Amino acid sequence: MLIGMLEIQQSLVDSIVAHARADHPDEACGVLAGPVGSDRPERFIPMVNAVRCPTLYEFDSQDLLRLYLEMDDRDEIPVVIYHSHPATQAYPSRTDIIQASEPDAHYVLVSIRETGPTDGPFEFRSFRIVDGEVTEEAISILE
């Protein structure tokens, strides 16, 4: 049984999957920002994967600062932090668990291992990662 829940609009899911496909074979990464206290992802913010790698991602440090200052100005937080796994399952890797740094965020993983850059099936899952502990949550897609 999954305890937590991510509620997310279909259009935001589509945007994340499209970003994953566009950056294939490298990992794609980004944020869905939402109002402080709402737990509601609203604003799609694709980020550059500064390490441009099929098995790692990292936001560029200047982009990271700009992102957080901008969210602060808008009274937003990173409700969702997403990244893709181009060739493996949509489950947090060891590195994802060690480096998770936003205890309040939903960590969304999208795997496009079946289809790569082309349309077709994908895996889309959401997790909390707190103090090295991974908890999967249910996803409710809003039209």
Add this chain to the structure above:
Amino acid sequence: MSIEVRIPTILRPYTSGEKLVTAEGPTLEAVIKNLDVNHPGIGERVLDENGLRRFINIYVNDEDVRFLDGLATTIAENDSITILPAVAGG
């Protein structure tokens, strides 16, 4: 001379939930040590035996200190410091 330091969510348990705290010191290293005196434990979340932890970013006036002088970066009155963990994974 007191400097404003922005604390990321993950380190706010050390600052009683405060997002903005003050600290002092002539260099970044001194500021972090001062921060740790008032908020014990925060120092080792930011530094390890090799210096600034690989996945912690610190900015002085919006400049990543890795492109300044790292921990030796001089801090002056009215500077502002922002600590942000990297958003990274595999």
